[in-house]
Amino acid sequence: MKNVIVLNRGKEENSLPSKMKVAYLQGPSEVSVGQEDVPEVSGKDVLIKVMAxxxxxxDIHYYxxxxxGQRMVQYPHIQGHECAGVVVATGSQVTRFKVGDRVAIEPGVTCQACRWCKEGRYNLCPDVQFLSTPPVKGAFVQYLKHREDFLFPIADTLSFENATLAEPLSVGLHAVRRGGLQPGASxxxxxxxxVGLMTVIAAKAFGAKEIIVSDMEPLRLEIARxxxxxxxxxxxxxxxxEAVEKSTFGLGVDMVLETSGNVKALQSSIELTKRGGTIVVIGFPAKEEVPLNVTLMxxxxxxxxxxxxxxxxxxxxISILESLGNQxxxxxxxxxxxxEIQEAMNQAANNQSGSLKVMVFPN
Known part of the structure; x- marks a missing residue:
């Protein structure tokens, strides 16, 4: 289904169906489509018709x-957490959204009561319910129940599929903030x-003057440019x-953002970084312990x-995505x-040279 047309707006039906399609991860590299009841909402919960x-x-790793790491899938499992859709029902305490609103969905619902939530570092909440992270079920469903404070309005001009990129872009934005990226930096x-491509967007938005990127796949490098x-x-x-040495006249770059999880890439980051510079680690290595040249650091x-x-x-x-338009x-x-979820997951897992972001349309 290479040419799906995704409508940005449309009249919602007056009555919701009682059943919905759900994609189940049944075992390693095995997914199937089944049915479940459409969730009912109350309190601060919102029901979203998932559009992308x-x-x-x-997702690929769990698949x-x-x-x-220590998180293991209990089959059957529902994957997916980069999502956007339309509000179709609201709980009695919902104040920020109404039926018909278009929203991007931040997947991690936190407790809002622990010390990390109160400090504003809610990504470290030990009780976070993060879509698709076992045992929490994910967004490969036609209708999703989600708390209103983790929903964000999107403009009519932002397609649902582009709005899903707010999730990986958020990783890049958090990374450049953590590293303290300054305008004019290399x-x-x-x-x-x-995630690496979204980090390019984040670095540019924060004013990086020189953005040097590396990868094994020509397609990915072309899109990065x-x-x-x-x-x-x-x-x-x-x-x-050698490229970094030439570009920085031997000084090294102000910041290295490592998104691949490749051990050698992480280890070589120390040599690429200038004196007094910063390394930001984003990608998870395949093994838990990675030796680093701490003396050189x-x-x-x-x-x-x-x-x-x-x-x-x-x-x-969302603001950055709206400003970028079709780019x-x-x-x-x-x-x-x-x-077509089986084909979609196979494409994402096995076609690294030809595919980047694979999109699924539940509705």
Whole structure:
């Protein structure tokens, strides 16, 4: 289903169906479509008709391996957390939204009571209910119940599929904030998957002057340049360290943002970073322990920051996406209906050279 037409607005039916389609992860690399009851809402909950869901790298990992670290899938499981849709019902205490509103959905619903939530670092909430992270079910459904304070309005001009990119863009925005990126800075972003590409957008929005990116896939580098990268390095044929040395006259870049999770890329970040610079780690390595040259980090007094999801980023992410218009659409390469979920997941998992963001349309 390569040419799906997604309507931005439309009249909602007066009555909701009692059943909805749901995509179940049944086992490693096995998904199927079944049915469940449409959720009922009360209190501060909102019912959203899900119009678009992007497949994330974590979705692919759970799909292929059934776990990420200590988090293990209990089959059957519902995946998907990059999503947007239309409000179709509201609980009695909902004040911010009405039926017909178009919304982007921030997937992590937090307790709002723990010390981290109160400090504004709610991404660290130990009781967060994050869509698709086991055991919490996700957004590969036609209708989703979600708390109103984690919904954000989107303009009519922003398509639902582009609005789903607020989630990976939020990761990039949180990363550049954590690293304290300043206007005029030089950065290296390693790994041009969807998060890496969104980090290019974030770095540009925060005023980075030089954005050097690296990847193994020519398609990803081409799209990175369209989104604002100033120099692209195909690491199979060019040396990233030499390119950085040439571009910075031997000083190194102000910041390295490592999105790939590649161990060698993380280890080499220390050499790429200038004295007094910053490394921001975004991608999860395949193994839990990674040796680093701490002596060189000390000698260069490099700041090392880690990033886990994001906090207070969605309004800015949506504003940036709205300003970019169709330019951000380069990231979306494949489109499927929910009945084609097996093909969609296979495409996302197995076609790294030809696909970037694979989109699923539940309705």
């Amino acid at each position: 869901v992007g497949i994330c790298g974590s 292929t391996h059934g776990r990420i 950065v290296v972003i390693s790994g041009m998957g969807p 369209k989104l604002g990268a100033t120099k692209t390095i195909h690491i199979a044929t060019a040396n990233l360290a 000390l000698q260069k007094e490099i700041d090392l920051c880690s990033v886990y999801r994001y906090t207070n980023t969605y309004p800015l992410a 951000v659409g380069h990231v979306i390469t494949d489109r499927y209906a929910i009945d």
